[in-house]
Amino acid sequence: MSEIELRNIDKHFGPMHVIRDVNLTVQHREFVVFLGPSGCGKTTTLRAIAGLEDIDSGDILVDGAPVQNLRAAERDIAFVFQNYALYPHLSVFENMAFPLRAVRESRDEIDRTVQQVATSLGIKHLLKRRPSALSGGDMQRVAIGRSLVRRPKAILLDEPIGSLDAKLRERMRVELKRLHLQNESTSIYVTHDQVEAMALADRIVIMNDGVLQQVGTPSEVYARPANAFVAQFIGSPVMNMAPVRAKSKNGAMQVDVADTGFSFDFPAELSNQLSKAGADVNKLTLGVRPEGVQVAHEKQDGFIEVKAGIIEPLGSHDIVDIDAGDTLIRARTKSAFVPGAGSKIWVRIDPAQAHFFDTETGRSLGITL
Amino acid sequence: MANIQLKGITKKFDNFTALKDLDIEIADGEFFVLLGQTGAGKTTTLRLVAGLEKPTSGQIFIDGEDVGEQGPAERDVALVLQQYSLYPRYTVRENLEFPLKSPIRKTAPADIAEAVDRVAKTLRIGHLLDRKVDRLSGGEMQRVSIGRAIVRQPRVFLMDEPLSALDAKLREALRTELKNLQVNLGATFLFVTHDQIEAMSMGDKIGVLNKGQLVQVGTPHEVYANPINTFVARAVGSPPMNLIGGQISGAEAVTDQGYRLPFATKNKGGSAGDRALIFGIRPEDIYLEGGAPVEARVHDVENHGVEKIVTLRMGDNLVHATVPAQTELAVDEDVRFSWHPEKVVLFDGENGRNLNAAS
Numbered sequence: 001m002s003e004i005e006l007r008n009i010d011k012h013f014g015p016m017h018v019i020r021d022v023n024l025t026v027q028h029r030e031f032v033v034f035l036g037p038s039g040c041g042k043t044t045t046l047r048a049i050a051g052l053e054d055i056d057s058g059d060i061l062v063d064g065a066p067v068q069n070l071r072a073a074e075r076d077i078a079f080v081f082q083n084y085a086l087y088p089h090l091s092v093f094e095n096m097a098f099p100l101r102a103v104r105e106s107r108d109e110i111d112r113t114v115q116q117v118a119t120s121l122g123i124k125h126l127l128k129r130r131p132s133a134l135s136g137g138d139m140q141r142v143a144i145g146r147s148l149v150r151r152p153k154a155i156l157l158d159e160p161i162g163s164l165d166a167k168l169r170e171r172m173r174v175e176l177k178r179l180h181l182q183n184e185s186t187s188i189y190v191t192h193d194q195v196e197a198m199a200l201a202d203r204i205v206i207m208n209d210g211v212l213q214q215v216g217t218p219s220e221v222y223a224r225p226a227n228a229f230v231a232q233f234i235g236s237p238v239m240n241m242a243p244v245r246a247k248s249k250n251g252a253m254q255v256d257v258a259d260t261g262f263s264f265d266f267p268a269e270l271s272n273q274l275s276k277a278g279a280d281v282n283k284l285t286l287g288v289r290p291e292g293v294q295v296a297h298e299k300q301d302g303f304i305e306v307k308a309g310i311i312e313p314l315g316s317h318d319i320v321d322i323d324a325g326d327t328l329i330r331a332r333t334k335s336a337f338v339p340g341a342g343s344k345i346w347v348r349i350d351p352a353q354a355h356f357f358d359t360e361t362g363r364s365l366g367i368t369l
Numbered sequence: 370m371a372n373i374q375l376k377g378i379t380k381k382f383d384n385f386t387a388l389k390d391l392d393i394e395i396a397d398g399e400f401f402v403l404l405g406q407t408g409a410g411k412t413t414t415l416r417l418v419a420g421l422e423k424p425t426s427g428q429i430f431i432d433g434e435d436v437g438e439q440g441p442a443e444r445d446v447a448l449v450l451q452q453y454s455l456y457p458r459y460t461v462r463e464n465l466e467f468p469l470k471s472p473i474r475k476t477a478p479a480d481i482a483e484a485v486d487r488v489a490k491t492l493r494i495g496h497l498l499d500r501k502v503d504r505l506s507g508g509e510m511q512r513v514s515i516g517r518a519i520v521r522q523p524r525v526f527l528m529d530e531p532l533s534a535l536d537a538k539l540r541e542a543l544r545t546e547l548k549n550l551q552v553n554l555g556a557t558f559l560f561v562t563h564d565q566i567e568a569m570s571m572g573d574k575i576g577v578l579n580k581g582q583l584v585q586v587g588t589p590h591e592v593y594a595n596p597i598n599t600f601v602a603r604a605v606g607s608p609p610m611n612l613i614g615g616q617i618s619g620a621e622a623v624t625d626q627g628y629r630l631p632f633a634t635k636n637k638g639g640s641a642g643d644r645a646l647i648f649g650i651r652p653e654d655i656y657l658e659g660g661a662p663v664e665a666r667v668h669d670v671e672n673h674g675v676e677k678i679v680t681l682r683m684g685d686n687l688v689h690a691t692v693p694a695q696t697e698l699a700v701d702e703d704v705r706f707s708w709h710p711e712k713v714v715l716f717d718g719e720n721g722r723n724l725n726a727a728s
Contacts, residue, residue, distance in 0.1 A: 199673065312569070
């Protein structure tokens with residue numbers, strides 16, 4: 001068993017409050033990804049768990065035992081760096097054997113373990129090479145291999161594939177996940193790349209300014225973002241967002257998007273939910289992902305007429321900009337659905353995919369239609 | 370504004386041939402993207418057009434005029450690089466004014482002020498004009514770099530990976546801004562990138578470059594739906610097109626490992642007989658279904674929010690499929706799949722050439 005728990009973690013760098021009262025439990029065998037923009041405190045938190053950084057206050061527990069006063073080497077937690085941190089003068093085999101030699105394992109045991117880990121990573125043919133003769137992907141495989149040989153309680157990875165090119169990153173992502181399933185080691189992985197986080201994580205921990213924003217499965221954070229920050233950080237293209245006014249009209253609801261002249265129809269239920277959530281109807285922000293903006297070629301009930309702006313053809317689908325003054329609204333359509341910029345199209349917002357936020361606090365009002 | 374023509378351009382650096390017999394035509398007002406990996410020769414091409422390198426052989430025309438003997442300044446092109454080459458101790462305004470104060474092109478102070486304001490408005494950097502450049506974020510700096518390029522209204526814009534140092538969100542936003550800008554200016558853009566999403570989303574035309582040679586030129590749709598060979602097939606689309614070796618047998622495609630999938634005989638490559646083929650199929654043209662012909666095991670599932678990307682293990686082949694976000698799949702689960710036969714692209718098993726394109 002190896003469960004990691006963070007209790008009321010706080011940390012300053014001089015005047016900068018980099019971790020603010022973070023509480024989190026990472027379950028045994030779980031793959032958790034810390035996600036956020038640079039400077040959000042994700043790497044500092046990771047380094048604090050590893051013992052590479054002190055914390056000001058709070059507890060870090062591994063399997064229920066506090067470790068914040070233990071040195072890094074005593075925590076039995078492996079750390080994988082973005083820049084690999086391999087010993088250039090040692091062969092791949094010796095790099096991987098290093099942590100085992102440090103604890104004076106027998107030669108047979110070292111040999112067996114390194115061979116076994118190298119096989120699972122597909123780097124057995126590289127064991128005699130020096131790191132300088134390896135590609136970026138292979139270097140990172142070796143670094144990961146080195147972290148695995150000791151069978152640590154947990155593996156912490158700091159943007160391990162961030163410096164690789166896009167195609168290789170896609171491949172490594174799959175490898176990392178397969179490896180995790182094989183080893184079942186508790187893993188915490190730091191990245192600023194939401195695609196990576198969504199693709200890899202059992203649960204995503206989203207941070208901003210040292211504060212935990214939301215913890216949830218990829219589906220949860222995508223479909224039910226806790227606030228506007230999470231809503232816009234997860235997903236590409238970014239979620240459309242604009243201040244709106246909601247009002248009753250003929251027994252249903254109408255949502256007017258500020259500065260665009262656009263009004264979208266919503267079911268009457270919106271009114272009930274807004275009052276239940278205690279929403280201030282003058283401080284509402286509507287969020288909808290591009291796939292929640294439905295597009296039609298012809299006039300239909302509940303659709304409004306708009307003009308298409310620039311179209312980004314991405315092969316499998318298009319992203320269509322809708323001409324709305326300074327407000328950017330984008331829709332996702334099938335390939336070549338809208339013939340070109342300037343086309344007249346009709347759009348509506350799928351109420352089931354609409355999100356409402358408090359404009360001032362950014363908090364989601366939790367409305368589900 | 371102007372069109373650009375490259376005719377028979379070859380460029381050698383000592384023994385290394387960076388570009389080989391390159392012919393490119395870029396129409397006036399076109400957004401042309403050169404897509405290629407590191408070392409493909411894209412930056413060299415750009416530098417040749419800019420006049421920063423001389424070709425070993427071949428000619429370059431801007432607006433029909435051979436610019437071979439002209440220096441960079443005479444060509445009246447603007448270059449935007451990945452590294453923002455701004456003057457760090459100048460304000461944004463001073464940086465934007467700089468190209469207009471060049472001794473070769475004297476501009477009246479009133480005209481300079483007007484041009485700077487216009488550009489600042491276009492790029493939404495008006496509020497930054499009096500700030501020092503070293504106080505800006507990466508995205509703001511890149512906007513200023515672009516601003517400095519457009520302030521002068523050059524004949525041609527040359528851009529060398531201008532977005533690749535920015536983070537994903539900013540890249541996404543600037544992609545749209547750049548495309549908008551190009552449309553509004555009606556300008557000719559030659560844009561170089563290794564990022565296929567940038568190429569697809571912005572380019573009117575994409576030129577795919579491999580090892581110094583132009584492999585295919587086409588609209589994003591042409592390059593995506595009908596790649597000229599397996600190299601291009603893998604260069605655009607993410608995840609890339611699946612390529613599976615096999616042969617045709619009657620109305621079926623039979624993979625090298627004996628898996629059988631439906632085949633549309635109207636596919637022009639249908640006359641391929643029993644020669645070795647490669648079947649190309651995009652992840653979105655594969656579907657999972659109970660009674661489908663091929664059994665496979667789920668190797669990986671990636672949640673991408675709007676959809677999921679599943680990696681399937683079919684014998685020794687890994688096959689990517691895009692499935693709706695609601696699809697629940699577990700790793701190592703057995704599933705059945707098929708493809709939309711009319712979407713299959715046939716490539717020659719030997720040389721990887723698209724058989725539809727060849728006929």
